[in-house]
Amino acid sequence: MSDFNLHRPEGATHAKKIVGRGQGSGLGGTAGKGNKGQQSRSGGKTYPGFEGGQMPLYRRLAHRGFSNYPFKKEYQVVNLGAIEAKYQAGDTVDAVTLLKCGLVSKAGSPIKVLGSGELTKALTFVVDKVSASASEKIAKAGGKIESR
Helix, strand or coil: CCCCCCCCCCCCCCCCCCCCCCHHHCCCCCCCCCCCCHHHCCCCCCCCCCECCECCHHHHCCCCCCCCHHHCCCCEEEEHHHHHHHCCCCCEECHHHHHHHCCCCCCCCCEEEECCCCCCCCCEEEECEECHHHHHHHHHHCCEEEEC
C-alpha cells in the first residue's frame, strides 16, 4: 500500500435520503417522520428553550441587576522583556510597531505594558496603560511614557 493512496474511511459517505417517493423506497408514506404529532407536520418545530408548555426556565428565573461584561475592556499585554529583545535604543513603542514586531495580534485593541523582564534601552512608549513596575523600569532606563 502506498502513502499516496488516499481514500475516505469506510462509512464516511452515505447515500442521499430521498423521501416520500412510495413504499418501495423505504422512506415513503410518512417519509421517515413517524405517525402524527407536531414533529411530523411541515413547519412543526419548537423554539430553543421550549419545555412542552411548561413555563421555560429563562422565564421562571428573575433577570435583575446590571452586568458590565458587554462593556469590559480587554487589554493586550506585552512584557518589557519581549520589548527589550525586539527594539533598538531610541525607538518608539506604539500599536503599529508592536504589531509589526509580532508582540500584539490586534491593531485596534488597547495595549498594556507589564514589568516582567529587564529594560536597558531608552524607549518612548505610546500605549494605553503601563503597570507601576514597568513605568519604574522605563524611567530607570531613561525612557519616557506618553499617553495614547
